[in-house]
Amino acid sequence: MKLMITILMLAFCASGAMAQQTLTYGWEDGIATHLGIYGNVGDAINVDDFAHTGTHSLYMTEDPIDGTPQVFVAWIAALQDGDEVTVSFWTYDDTPDAAPSSRIWAHYTSNAILDYQGSAGGNGDYSPGTGWSEQSFTWTVDLLGDPDRTALCIEFRMYSAVGLPGPYYCDDVTVTAPDEAQIFFADDDPVVANEETTFGGVKALYR
Numbered sequence: 447m448k449l450m451i452t453i454l455m456l457a458f459c460a461s462g463a464m465a466q467q468t469l470t471y472g473w474e475d476g477i478a479t480h481l482g483i484y485g486n487v488g489d490a491i492n493v494d495d496f497a498h499t500g501t502h503s504l505y506m507t508e509d510p511i512d513g514t515p516q517v518f519v520a521w522i523a524a525l526q527d528g529d530e531v532t533v534s535f536w537t538y539d540d541t542p543d544a545a546p547s548s549r550i551w552a553h554y555t556s557n558a559i560l561d562y563q564g565s566a567g568g569n570g571d572y573s574p575g576t577g578w579s580e581q582s583f584t585w586t587v588d589l590l591g592d593p594d595r596t597a598l599c600i601e602f603r604m605y606s607a608v609g610l611p612g613p614y615y616c617d618d619v620t621v622t623a624p625d626e627a628q629i630f631f632a633d634d635d636p637v638v639a640n641e642e643t644t645f646g647g648v649k650a651l652y653r
């Protein structure tokens with residue numbers, strides 16, 4: 447009997463540790479835009495006349511044309527080493543093998559969303575240019591033992607050309623992450639709920 451209970455508990459713990467949550471966001475509130483930007487983002491507007499699903503999506507342009515502008519469309523905080531985080535979004539592109547095109551990418555941050563803590567890489571494929579398409583990537587979290595590196599910020603990246611600043615559209619962002627992680631979209635206030643606890647843990651490391 448004891449052995450049976452132990453086995454059951456181990457099974458429960460194993461499945462508990464691997465429990466995942468999946469959340470989506472599609473700009474249907476008609477108000478929210480993004481969690482932040484980097485580089486030459488021109489417009490970033492919640493529009494009601496073009497969408498993958500529903501009636502709203504995020505419309506973006508690059509202005510002026512330079513570098514690789516990024517619009518932050520999701521943020522996953524309170525991560526642990528080895529966590530797997532899968533994110534996808536739908537983007538509209540009707541120019542195959544030519545600008546404008548987009549990619550899904552990410553970088554690490556601290557508990558403050560705009561505090562950059564290094565690239566996390568992403569999917570090397572550009573949007574195929576066949577209309578609406580889904581771009582996705584799975585990141586395996588590597589915190590490098592750095593207590594300031596705790597979250598993953600998802601970038602919508604724009605690849606424009608002179609005279610071709612867009613338009614870009616993003617809709618239906620889906621995030622799958624461990625239950626313990628905290629997932630934020632454009633309509634959320636990006637504040638980590640257990641920040642004080644985390645800071646306590648960080649301080650403890652330096653004792």
Ligand SMILES: [Ca+2]
Pocket residue numbers: 472473474497498499500501502503617618
């Ligand atoms: Ca939508």
Ligand SMILES: [Ca+2]
Pocket residue numbers: 539540541542543544545546547548573574575
């Ligand atoms: Ca294209």
